[in-house]
Amino acid sequence: MIEIYHLYHQYGDDQMVLRDINLTIDRGEFIFIVGASGAGKSTLLKLFLREIKPSRGTIKIFGRDLTRLKNGEVPYLRRNIGMVFQDFRLLQDRSVYENVAFTMRVTGTAAREIRKRVPLTLELVGLKDKLFKKPSELSGGEQQRVSLARAIVNRPAMVIADEPTGNLDPATSLEILNLLQEINIRGTTVIVATHAQDLVDRLQKRVICLDQGYVISDRERGVYLHAR
Amino acid sequence: MHARSLLYFLGEALKSAVRHGWMSIASIAVVSITLLILGSFMVINYNVALLTEDIKDQMQIVVRMDDEADEQAHRALQRALVAHPDLVEVRFVSRDEAMERLKRQMGDQAFLLAGYAEQGKNPLRDSFELRTHIPEDIPRVAAELQEYAGVAYVDYGRGVVEPLFQFTGIVRWLGLAFMAGLAVTAIFLISHTIRLTVYIRRKEIMIMKYVGATDWFIRWPFIFEGLMLGFVGALMPLVVIYYSYLAAAQWMQLNIRFISLVPAADIMSELIRVLLILGVVLGVLGGSISVRRFLKA
Numbered sequence: 001m002i003e004i005y006h007l008y009h010q011y012g013d014d015q016m017v018l019r020d021i022n023l024t025i026d027r028g029e030f031i032f033i034v035g036a037s038g039a040g041k042s043t044l045l046k047l048f049l050r051e052i053k054p055s056r057g058t059i060k061i062f063g064r065d066l067t068r069l070k071n072g073e074v075p076y077l078r079r080n081i082g083m084v085f086q087d088f089r090l091l092q093d094r095s096v097y098e099n100v101a102f103t104m105r106v107t108g109t110a111a112r113e114i115r116k117r118v119p120l121t122l123e124l125v126g127l128k129d130k131l132f133k134k135p136s137e138l139s140g141g142e143q144q145r146v147s148l149a150r151a152i153v154n155r156p157a158m159v160i161a162d163e164p165t166g167n168l169d170p171a172t173s174l175e176i177l178n179l180l181q182e183i184n185i186r187g188t189t190v191i192v193a194t195h196a197q198d199l200v201d202r203l204q205k206r207v208i209c210l211d212q213g214y215v216i217s218d219r220e221r222g223v224y225l226h227a228r
Numbered sequence: 229m230h231a232r233s234l235l236y237f238l239g240e241a242l243k244s245a246v247r248h249g250w251m252s253i254a255s256i257a258v259v260s261i262t263l264l265i266l267g268s269f270m271v272i273n274y275n276v277a278l279l280t281e282d283i284k285d286q287m288q289i290v291v292r293m294d295d296e297a298d299e300q301a302h303r304a305l306q307r308a309l310v311a312h313p314d315l316v317e318v319r320f321v322s323r324d325e326a327m328e329r330l331k332r333q334m335g336d337q338a339f340l341l342a343g344y345a346e347q348g349k350n351p352l353r354d355s356f357e358l359r360t361h362i363p364e365d366i367p368r369v370a371a372e373l374q375e376y377a378g379v380a381y382v383d384y385g386r387g388v389v390e391p392l393f394q395f396t397g398i399v400r401w402l403g404l405a406f407m408a409g410l411a412v413t414a415i416f417l418i419s420h421t422i423r424l425t426v427y428i429r430r431k432e433i434m435i436m437k438y439v440g441a442t443d444w445f446i447r448w449p450f451i452f453e454g455l456m457l458g459f460v461g462a463l464m465p466l467v468v469i470y471y472s473y474l475a476a477a478q479w480m481q482l483n484i485r486f487i488s489l490v491p492a493a494d495i496m497s498e499l500i501r502v503l504l505i506l507g508v509v510l511g512v513l514g515g516s517i518s519v520r521r522f523l524k525a
Contacts, residue, residue, distance in 0.1 A: 049438070072442070079440035089435055093247055105236060106441040150439070 001027045001158065001189055002048065007057030009043055009213075017043045019213040021057070025191070027157070030184045032200045033193045034224050035210035041193040044210070045162050048191070049081060050074050062157065079107050082151025082188075086163035088143045090135040090150075096122065097131045100149045107154055121153045122146075125179055141172035148179055158189040165196050173199060197224040233448075241452035248425055252457060255421040259461025259510060262414035263503050266407055267469045270499060273403040274490050280396040282488070284363035288317075289370050290383040293354040297378035302354070305378045309356055314369050317359040326352040353380060364393055414510055423518035426450065433522045443523050450515040458511020462503045470496055 002025040009018040018040045025031060033041050046052045047059055050066045059066045062080060069077060090099050097118055104114045122128060125145040135143050144164060151159050161180060165173030177192075177199055184190040194200060200207060200223065207222030208215060217225045245252045291309070293302065309318045321329075327350050331338040344350055360369055370384045426433070436446050470492065477489045 075437075075440045075442045075445075077440075078438060083438045089431065089438075091432055091435065102435075103439040106436055106439050106445060108230075108233070110232075154439070 001025055001029075001062065003058070003060040005058045007047070007054045007059055009040075009047065009052070010055045016213050018047075018054075021215055023208065023215065023218070025189065027189055028184070028187055030181065030190045030203075030205045031192070032203075032205055032207045032222075032224075033191065033210065034195070034197075034200055034207060037195075038212075039210040040213045041210055042162065045160055045191075045193055048160060049083070050077055079154060080157045082154070082156040082159040084144070084147050084151050084159065084161035084164045086166035088135070088140075088147045088167075090143055090146055092135050095132045095134060096127060096138070096146050099135070099146055100153050103150050103153055109154075117153060118149075121149045124152075124182075125149045139172075140168050141175060144168060144172075144176050145179065148176070148183070152183055152188065156188065158191065159183055161190070161192045161194075163194055164192060165194065165199065170198070174202075177203060200224040233445075237448040237452050240449040241456055244429075244449060245453050245456060248428065251421065251425045251428065252453075255425070255457045255511075255514075256461040256464070258417045258421050259414070259458055259507055260464040262410060262417065263462050263507055264465035264468060266410045266414070266506070267465045267499055267503055269403060269407055269410070270502065271469060271473060271495060273400075273407075274495055274498070276396075276399050276403070278490050279487065280392075280399075283392065284396075287359075287363050287366060287385065287389060289358040289360070289366055289373065291356040291358065291373055291376075292380045292383065293356075294378050294380045295353065297354075301378035305376060306356070308376060309358065309373075312369075314360050314362070314365050315358050316361050317357075319357045321355050321357055323350050323352045323354050326355065411506070414506075415513060420518075421514070423514075423521075425453075426518045426522055430522050433519070437523075446523060447516060447519055450519040451512055452515075454511035454513070454515025455508055456511070458507040458509070458514075459504065461511070462507025466496070466500060466503055469499060 002023065004021050004023040007018060007021040008016060010016050021044070033044060035041050043052070047054055047066070048061060050069055053067055061077065064077070066077070091102070094102070100118045100121060101114050104117065109117075119128070119131065122131060125148050127142060127145050127149065130138060130142065135146065138146070144167075148159075148164075151161075159180070164180070165176055168176065173196060180190050180192060181203070204221045204223075206220050207217070207224065209217040209222075209225040291305075293305070297305070306318065306320065309315060327341070327344065330352070331341055334341065358369075358373075360366055366384050366389055367386070370382045370386075373379060374382045433446055473489075473492050473495065477492060480487060480489055
């Protein structure tokens with residue numbers, strides 16, 4: 001699903017942020033990308049979304065070479081990738097329902113389909129009763145669930161979460177990760193970039209550790225490995 | 229664009245205009261005020277133009293005939309004048325007719341002319357009254373006619389005509405320059421107001437991009453919103469100008485009767501066209517220009 005060969009990335013003339021990355025991620029995997037701040041996690045996620053192009057090397061997603069993808073094709077790539085952010089990024093002036101429905105409208109889904117699928121998705125993340133609340137009326141955990149619902153409502157092949165538990169307490173964090181696992185069990189590839197060592201260690205998934213732009217370890221059923 | 233998308237974009241534009249009520253009011257106010265000033269200036273300009281046209285229409289060249297000129301010279305001159313490409317109207321006024329006219333103009337004092345009325349004592353000359361296609365050509369054509377055979381002298385209000393043309397020329401250019409300046413100011417103000425709305429909504433645009441919205445999908449609601457705000461913004465000055473103009477016309481009719489204003493219906497049909505198109509164009513331009521920066525990010 002994702003193939004990366006000899007990928008380097010550098011912002012301007014500054015230091016290399018990613019160096020010689022080689023990775024293969026298959027359909028249906030659950031992956032943690034861990035590392036200290038500045039290790040290159042966010043840059044890697046930005047490359048997945050084609051927010052930026054690599055300075056060197058190849059990155060293929062769904063078989064498409066992102067270095068050759070035209071700008072006009074980027075939206076169609078992103079429709080297959082659900083994004084979850086640390087700060088939720090919800091539209092504060094719209095209801096929970098609207099925040100999720102919005103994503104479907106963007107992709108031109110018929111209204112009838114939207115009315116059917118949005119409540120179902122919100123039920124899946126446990127927000128069946130909060131359809132018409134505004135984000136400000138929800139707890140952090142609930143807001144992150146809305147953001148999860150938004151990420152999966154279009155049934156993307158892959159969900160990418162950037163520090164999804166960064167703003168949440170440990171119990172809520174675990175709930176969110178459990179939800180991500182459920183999503184994964186339904187067949188969606190899940191990639192989580194995180195600092196949360198205890199959660200990573202507890203879930204026993206594939207863990208890719210980055211340090212100063214290098215992949216220093218990549219193990220199935222791995223643990224959070226700190227840089228030496 | 230599908231009908232469904234069109235409805236969606238219109239709905240989004242409307243919702244957004246309502247949701248960001250204060251910004252919408254600010255945008256409408258900017259459009260309204262600039263178009264109000266622009267519209268008022270257009271009204272003044274139309275009327276100045278009408279007035280100067282009126283004055284120009286009354287301007288003519290009068291060719292006075294030489295007393296020695298005989299019937300043949302008369303006819304030759306008349307043929308030459310009728311054939312002249314710059315002249316539209318050639319009217320012969322005999323010396324007797326000129327005397328009658330003078331009497332009418334003098335009214336109560338006409339008795340003073342009694343001694344001149346008799347045959348052979350009329351001091352006036354036969355003349356031709358001429359109008360040119362373009363009033364501004366009058367001085368040139370007059371100078372040309374001076375050289376024709378049988379012509380004693382040519383009259384056209386020398387010293388009055390030239391400054392008048394200069395003045396109306398200046399008024400017209402000033403008006404155009406002022407209107408162009410206002411249009412530029414309006415685009416600047418509107419695009420800034422809309423840019424501020426877009427700035428407030430940059431988060432929404434960013435999220436739309438993350439979930440896979442195409443640039444046009446993001447752009448359309450902003451364009452429609454600009455269109456709506458521009459349209460509404462143009463309606464207000466139209467209403468204000470219409471009623472003010474009616475009041476002004478009424479006042480003028482009562483107080484300054486010799487100046488006739490362009491009829492309200494004529495001026496409004498022109499203003500509706502210009503202001504609505506301008507409002508809509510300004511809104512659409514403002515909307516699409518200001519969203520562009522955030523699409524690139």
